Amino acid sequence: MTLDRDLLDAFVPEFEAEAVRLAMVRDVAVAGRALDQLRAMAAALGVPSLAALVERTAQALDPLDWPALHAGAEALARQALAIGAAGADVPLAEAQPEAPPEALAEGAEASAPGAWLDREMLEAFAPEFAAGCARLAAAPDAAEAGRALDNLRAMAGAVGLASLRTMLEPAAALLDPHDPAALHALAGALAAQAERVVAAGADLPPPAAAEAPHAAPLDAELLAAFAPEFTAACQRLGAATEPATALRAAEALRGMAAALGLDSLRILLDALPLEPFAPAALPGLAAALADHARAIAAAGHDLPPPEPAPAGARRRVLVVDDSAMMRRLVRETLALDGEFEVVGEAADGVQALAAMARLAPDLTMLDIEMPELDGIGVLRRWALSGGGAVVIVSSAARPGSATAVEARRLGVAGIVGKPSGALSPDLRERQGVALLRTARRAAGLPVEVPR
Known part of the structure; x- marks a missing residue:
């Protein structure tokens, strides 16, 4: 049975994101809720293979089997992607991953540097680990930093990344006495190493620590x-x-x-x-x-001023909205202006923080009403250590509203209303010029919108 393409384009990324969350959880109650959500989404789409695979994965809850549960979550994400590519339901056998290449010698440990890693697992791991690094960088005290470090250790151990575990070993000494500058630097180094690992598809030796003079600490x-x-x-x-x-x-x-x-x-x-x-x-x-x-x-100390963007460089934009349709409309509106390049999307606040840390966009177009973490929650964390400018695109931030006032207090560069509520298919027609003007102003560009 052929499935509606527009429905699939909206369904697949949301189902995949939920499966990714299931692949990373370490709490039985959270896993049960994630499975319920996946079960409801599979039923709404009406494809037997996903419904069957959800039930098969749910069997790992009783008795509890974390490896099987996480493997099932990865299979669910792969199956959703296969269905999206085919435009129709796909038998489960066709969606199984291919055999890994002969990258590991017989008997080699999977956690050794250079070991081949499962691509789907890495793609699920990357945004969660980046979000964990962002939490560590923004931790206001030793207790919060300790929780962030524990979470990072658990994720590195679950995927078997020896390089990240090695880099995390000396971190405990940075908590007592609390050394926020060193923890911030460690968070950046961990995020950079995780990006290298994901790009290579294999664990890599951690880079040698760079010898650099330290700026004088500030009170x-x-x-x-x-x-x-x-x-x-x-x-x-x-x-x-x-x-x-x-x-x-x-x-x-x-x-x-x-x-x-x-x-x-x-x-x-x-x-x-x-x-x-x-x-x-x-x-x-x-x-x-x-x-x-x-x-x-x-x-905790002065930093070198950022390098100016090269002449003619396009502004890198992250689009954040829980609706796939709205992300597409914002992306298409920005595409009308050659000064902008959309480099990423996120469907909730947690994904947004991870993408902001990973991509370092020049501009983030941010919705307010989202699951997991709303736009105000994102702004509060971004205001501590985030980069780039933020523009709110939401019907929840009407001029003069408490939400708009709070967003301005937290440093947003502009607010654009959705013309007809949270889902606004007329966004480009009714607010396209306002969106581009606001985005250009926030990005430091002349506000004249190109025709």
């Missing part, structure tokens, strides 16, 4: 007070529409940067286009200043 309490004040002043700068207002905001920022001796921020402030005055570029530059200040606060 943690002083930084905690500095970051929100500096971010608020950046928002005033980004909203300035006349030279006098922009100059006052810039002087306030210079004073705060000088008080802490942050040379990198002074360098960025000296490059602002204030004489001659260029208001169209200010929102994006102000967002970059706020991003760099948050990175300094997370590291």
Whole structure:
């Protein structure tokens, strides 16, 4: 039976995402809820193979068999992808993974560096591990950092990645006394190593630690007070529409940067286009200043100023919405402007944080009402150490609403309403120009929308 292509295009990524969550859980109750969700989705699509495979996977709950449950979750994701590619139900036998290449010598341990790893397992592991690294980088105290480290160790052990376990071994010493700068650096190194492993399809030796001079540490309490004040002043700068207002905001920022001796921020402030005055570029530059200040606060010391984007480089965009249809509409609207390149999508707040950490987009188009973690929850974590600018695309952030006020307080560069509710098939027609103008302003581009 041939299945509706539009239905499949919306169904497959959502079913695959739920299967990926099942593949990573370590809690029986959570696994049961995930199976119930997969069972309901399979029934809604009406394909016997997925329904049968869900029931087969559910047998691993009683008696509990984690390896079998996770293997079943991976098989469910593969089967959904096979059905999406075929446009029809596919017999289970046709969706089984091919035999692995002869990458391992007989008797070799799967966790040894260089060992071949299952591609589906790696693709499920990558976003979860990236999200764990983001939680470690943003951990406000030793207790939260310890929980993040435990989670990262469990994931590395589950996939058998010896390189990541090796890198995590000395982490306990960073908790007492709590060393946030070193933990932030470790989170970045772990995320980079995980990306290398996923790209190679095999475990790789961890890179040798780079010898680099350490910047002088800054007082943690002083930084905690500095970051929100500096971010608020950046928002005033980004909203300035006349030279006098922009100059006052810039002087306030210079004073705060000088008080802490942050040379990198002074360098960025000296490059602002204030004489001659260029208001169209200010929102994006102000967002970059706020991003760099948050990175300094997370590291605990000054950092080199970010490299400017090369001339002609397109702005990299992440699109976040729990509706596959809305992600497609936002993506197609952005495609009308050659300055933007959509480099990733996410269907909920947890996936969004992982993608933001992994892809480091210049701009994130973020929905508010989403499962797992809503847009405000994403913004609160992003405000601690996230990069790039964020534009809200949501019907839940009406002008003057508490949600809009909170989003602005957390540093969003702009808000675009969905014209007809959470699902807005008329987004491009009714709000396309507003969306592009807001995205260009947030990205530091002239606001004129190309025709």
